[in-house]
Amino acid sequence: MRRFLGLRFLCLLPLTAFAQDKPTVSIDSQPNIHFFKPVEEYLVKAYSRIGYRVNLIALSPGRSAKMAKSGELDGLAVRVEEIANTLDMIKVPVPLISGDLALYCQASVICELAVLDNPELVIGTLGGLNLTTQFMKQKKASTYQIADGAQLTDMFAKGRLDYILTFEIGGQSLFRTGNNDNILVDNVQKQVIRTVKGYHLVQHKHHHLVEALTISLKAIIHEQGHINDNLK
Structure with a gap:
């Protein structure tokens, strides 16, 4: 009992x-x-x-x-x-938080905001409902959406994408890849589109x-x- x-x-x-x-x-x-x-x-x-x-x-x-x-x-x-x-x-x-919506470009291509309205170009973005995909709805360029941000930056670092949109704070990209936190900073071009909160x-x-x-x-x-x- x-x-x-x-x-x-x-x-x-x-x-x-x-x-x-x-x-x-x-x-x-x-x-x-x-x-x-x-x-x-x-x-x-x-x-x-x-x-x-x-x-x-x-x-x-x-x-x-x-x-x-x-x-x-x-x-x-x-x-x-x-x-x-x-x-x-x-x-x-x-x-x-506050940061910048930024366009990153390979060193070998033209890097200006006009590329976002070029229907012959592809811009890499994070997939799903986010700032980059929402922004690209108003642009003419095609998009390559990837669910994982680290994979997106890795593809850019390997040259498989000429352009990507990302959100960054203090010059640090939204995403980090492996042990290289600054993979989007070296040997690439960047255009800041606007500051967001x-x-x-x-x-x-x-x-x-x-x-x-x-x-x-x-x-x-x-x-x-x-x-x-x-x-x-």
Whole structure:
């Protein structure tokens, strides 16, 4: 009888523990994008300070956008404003990152923004819903979309693509390849298209968190500095 009661108590214990847990929000993580780590750290702290825990889920940019649209994610860690405006989500009005949309060109080709409207050329971009694919919808050049950013830069480094679009912060590309963090910097040409800012997005069902998250994120940025200044 004692053994039975003990087992029964153990079965009930997790239910009690779960009942005392903080509410949880699920947010995308993208391990191949180097600035996501500090963004995640700031968001985990911000949510913790308002009584929530964060469940980070490693996803591709395209997959995370689809899961956000279907309601499977409570939020997207960070998206540039141009993408945020295409999603039916609420933008937390605190810029988390700022960077440049840039065109990279091989040293042997003409590198000017006019190439983006040349229907005979192919521009490499990250696949899915992101800044580069959204930008190219308004251009005449063809695109070569690749789901993995490291593979995209690797193809460019090997000369299989003459042009790629990327997002970079402080001269560092959105993607890194192997042990060479500056693979897009050496022996290539670059044209900066424009500067953009990135924001955290939440589903409408969490609208009540926006004000508190805004205050929390501003406080963390004041304490630790802007994420751009903390990238390694």
